[in-house]
Amino acid sequence: MRYGEIINRNLERGHFLTKQGELIMSMLSVNNIEVVYNHVILALHGVTLDVEQGKIVSLLGANGAGKSTTLKACSNILPAERGEITKGSVHFDGQNNEGMQPTELVKNGCIQVLEGRLVFRNLTVEENLLSGSFIRENRAQAREDLDKIYTYLPRLAHVKDSIAGYTSGGEQQMLAMGRALMSRPTLMLLDEPSMGLSPQIVEEIFQIVETLNKEGMTFLIAEQNATVALRYADSAYVIENGRVVMKGNAKELLARDDVKEAYLGLGEEGRVNFRDVKYYHRRKPSFS
């Protein structure tokens, strides 16, 4: 396929962002999707976001806002929870995801690390990691990758023969990420990696994310812990009640008063209780 064709095809689908006059390739673009569960529960009311290649994008929001749903819509595993995308589309790497099986998406390089880790509890740590590589044809290469993973995640090397269900939360999170890495992805979707982990381990995990990002991996991270997420991300979106209500550069968002009050509990007079928040965004989305 020639370069010109790619541009034309993607222009049609609104695949490219324009920033200050430049055309930038977005690796993942979510176009105004509406997601319904069980035919009756509307979870996302029209979410649009873009993830540029090589960046870390953070998806923030409270419990139940729709972060996990957005990620699952991207990796096409909604049907497994009786959900479906009723409007809009998701494009990964230039291709429309519609109708693709999760297996194919993983082969193309998009993989999700689910909320709550979900390691294979009855298998050993090493078997878990290997299971991530079954999607690839070259088995010898997979074995090499295993050693590479152990260098990124040294904690796993210590426990590689233990039963995964008995390892600690932090180790399980690393295991889940390592398992995802075994499929040689280009885009990783992390769903609440900090959930249930101590602050130190959370820092460790995000350091690993940073390291991988420096080597070219793109990340979309859904997080409740806005402090940590905004520190490591390049740009961020804030979701509330199934809509994107804020977006922008992470550093800018971190400096905004309303974000600080609503999500970080930092008001002008010191710590703010959620009951006293002045800048709470209601249903009006601030799209531009």
Next chain:
Amino acid sequence: MWYREAGQFVTNYYQDRRIFPLRFDRWFVAIGLILLVALPTLYGSEYWLSAHMIPLCAVGLATLGLNLLTGYTGQLSLGTAGFMCIGAFGTFNLILRLPDWLINWPTAMLISGIFAGLVGIVFGLPAIRIRGFYLLVSTLCAQYFVWWFFNQYKYFLDYTPSGVVALPEKYYDYFGLSELMGWDMQSYNNRWFIAILFVIGLTYFAKNLIRSSTGRNFMAVRDMDIAASTIGISVPKTKLLAFFVSCYYCGIAGALYSFAYIGNVDLMIYEVDRSFTIMFMMIIGGLGSITGSFLGAIFVYEFPIAFTVLGDYVFAGAGGHAGGGFDSAAVENVSNMAYGIFIIALLIREPGGFGALWGNYKQKLRTWPFPH
């Protein structure tokens, strides 16, 4: 826009705790129940009562019992028919052996439920250690054991040589009404009256049980028993209580099945097949749903009948079912195939069964005419 809470206010906690918060529901249910009790008792035709309405009471109640155990407390059970059997035999023996002034049919049923409940506790003891599918062993053991027990010790059937006891009229009498009023107490109308009263009463009790802290304990044990024990719920006690209540319901249902529906006390009707049927009813109706229990029972019970009738109707031209256009074995096989397919299709569409469909429907009604 008529099915809404808007404009309906409560002024005390009693009103706040009502089972039916909407005025429309309250009226509907009240009138419905009165009609349900009165009309068939006074005017019911024998066919409809005996072939449809009374058996549905019995199996619906059994399904509710099983749902309390499996749907609400998460303990799998395939021993339902065994517990029903205890209820039936218990009722029979109580009326047989105790003097008339002391016991009558409804009282005997209430007491025989306790027997069933106690046996349920015994076979529920393993549930303290065993979880998941493995628990089926205990209730299946109960099922086979109860069956063998009553088969072995003929005393409980009063040594009837045929193994089947046909219940005479005086067993159905209570308060001496047979003599006093000259009514035929064995008639289906009377049987319906007792059956529906028991069903309504027990369902009301079950509904309130579920809404109480006991019910919440059941559900906590179902969802995460380890977490439940850490917040102070006694998991063994809760499980055993669930077994007791569930088997109580199944016992009464069994007594209704024998007395109100069939009219005989017969061991053969309480085999493993019956347990499976009740479990089908529960799953199709929806685990953890009271309304669903009855909807599922209605469906499973009526499906084969409806299918046969439909088959006859469709093939009526080809000679009907006496003539031979459609032989009965073929009908049964096709019915089985259709039944299997239907179960699978329903589970795909709505795993919560009819109960969840009903809940969804009510939810849609609440937001009608808007979609969500």
Next chain:
Amino acid sequence: MEFDWVYFIEVILGGLMSGVMYSLVAIGFVLVYKSSSIFNFSQGTMLLVASLTFVRMTEGGVNFWLAMVLAMGIMVIMGILTERWVIRPLANQDLLSLFMATVGLATFHEGMAQYVWDADVHGLQLSKFFDLDILRPDPIMIVDHVAWLDILLPRFDIFVSIVAGSMIIALAIFFQKSRTGVSLRAVSDNHMAALAVGIPLSRVWAIVWSVTGVIALISGLLWAERVSVSFTLIEAVMKALPVILIGGLTSIPGAIIGGLVIGVGEKVGEIYFADALGGQGIELWFAYFMALMFLVFRPQGMFGEKIIERV
């Protein structure tokens, strides 16, 4: 009266052999459960469908090997279709619903098998097809005149044991070593995670159900030799339940050992305890009772995977 040791040993061995028969059915169950956590109630009806198909074909004059191949093919196709139409759409639901779906499937099999073929009883004798020594109907003297041991065993039971043994070894290797085997275990552990990691769920389940179908064919034929092909084959399931529950729902060697335990226990209970406990008919609940006692001490079965939970 002197305790008849020879008879006792024969009873034990007889129990072992009948236990192996139960194990065959149990293996099919375990296979499905191990890979998808589905309690496959239709295992018994699969036995019926498989053996009925085979028997009707051979009665119709089809050559043994051809019938075997065709029957296997049919079971594989059935497995693929089952996965496509029943398992895949229901993949995201809780285990009880899946169990119920298999019950629905069983009802469907029942109706279909008897509609397509018929409801008569068909005898099956493998010895008619082969002239193998092992298949001769007369029993073999296992130990002849050694001290006071004179043990007689039916040849067929030995044959069954060999078949079962080879099946187990093959399956055990498959699960532990091969990629597909580990995928199967991963899928059964948490199919949502397996889906997210890219494991092709549909393909994995299609394989499982096809293999189970073939196992059902083999065990169906062996059972049929004993009890003929008829509706009662389905009741093999009820006997196999305590077997898998003792052995552990996820363990194939457990299925074997569980089968042996139940087989021996049943026979011994029937012959030696029946009088004390009052009469015939105790085998059924005795088997379940044994399983119950066992599970109370080891709630996940002998070799079952421990249920790991984090709160």
